[in-house]
Amino acid sequence: MKTILIPIDFSKNALQALQYAQELYKCTRAEFYLLHAFAEEVYGPYQTTTVEERKTLERDIRAKVEKKLANLVSSIEGTPPNPLHRFITVAAFDSLVDAANDLVEKHNLDLIIMGTHGENSTHKTTFGSYTIEVFKYVKCPVLAVPSDFEYKQPKAILFPTDYMLPFKRRELKLLSELAGNFKSEIHFLYLSDFNVLSARQVDNQLFLKGNLTKAYLFFETAPVKNRVETILEYIKEHDVDMLTMVNSRHSFFEDMLYSSTIDQLGLKIKIPFLVMQNLPR
Structure with missing residues (x-):
């Protein structure tokens, strides 16, 4: 059985990567871990809040994220659902890299499949900053799926x-x-x-x-x-x-x-x- 992590920020690119993963392993027993890391949503715009206010915000955001992840699973399982696939949702109050590494180590995951941000005025590259960080620091193979890529078997x-x-x-x-x-x-x-x-x-x-x-x-x-x-x-x-x-260190890719x-x-x-x-x- 394959164990696959898919970072989910509920963007079009992330959902596209999830669809790609389902097609790529359509005929394989697989567990898909759908991860949304939301530390930035707590700390980003609320840096001057008190500890208690942050805890309340964390609790509220976690509840919303868990509900959105559950709704996402309901929408993608299909009718009838693929009996070979199982979906596990994870809402993590952490950075994407740290949350991904924790899941990789805890569940000995085989692969991360993630969508890229696409070429835009901010990144000017297919590989957004989060994708590059995961490439560099997460101890697991990473499959990056470009924006708007239509599924095609990798012949x-x-x-x-x-x-x-x-x-x-x-x-x-x-x-x-x-x-x-x-x-x-x-x-x-x-x-x-x-x-x-x-x-x-x-x-x-x-x-x-x-x-x-x-x-x-x-x-x-x-x-x-x-x-x-x-x-x-x-x-x-x-x-x-x-x-x-x-x-690897000192490699062409590095x-x-x-x-x-x-x-x-x-x-x-x-x-x-x-x-x-x-x-x-």
Whole structure:
């Protein structure tokens, strides 16, 4: 059974991500944890209130959130409901990152699926600030679904890598099962001006092959030049349905998170983006 966390702020993008999750795991036993973290709603505009006033406000907001979450579940369960799916609602007086991490550790969750804010005048990128924070700090794979993305089976998955990371079996199992469900292709794109791999890179590539047995694997190399543009070109030319990378210290993805390249990618990517973690948990 898959355990999946979906942050819910009741926006169109969050509800779209929830619908995407239901379709993606339509034929899989799954528990969906619908999380609304509301600490900012208490502290944001009421910083000068007393402790008692904050407690009252917290209680009132929690009651409203729990009611909205219950109504949401009633509206999405379907008639008849999918017997493979179960929904658990969580109203957390906490930040999104802390609440998500607590749930991931408590329930050993497999995946977070969340909607992005879309390109707008505030963020100017597909990946809003909350999405970036979850990418960085929550110890769980994250699947970000772009605004207005219409569900499509992930038949072709692009995985840019330098083969330098010691991949985690649990993360690869998640990807392997996802690809296996849809008989998907995974295209590994090695961004390098050299075709020869080191012994370490060969070992890591063999590890990928041994753990992604349910997918059709393709291994390709592209010159470095502009890495983001190369990725975007490959997505367009090969009709890619999902992009995945690994977040780890000193990785290409970490470089992207702390530089303007994540904005370049976020401005243009129109497909779901799976960020796998290389962290112990």
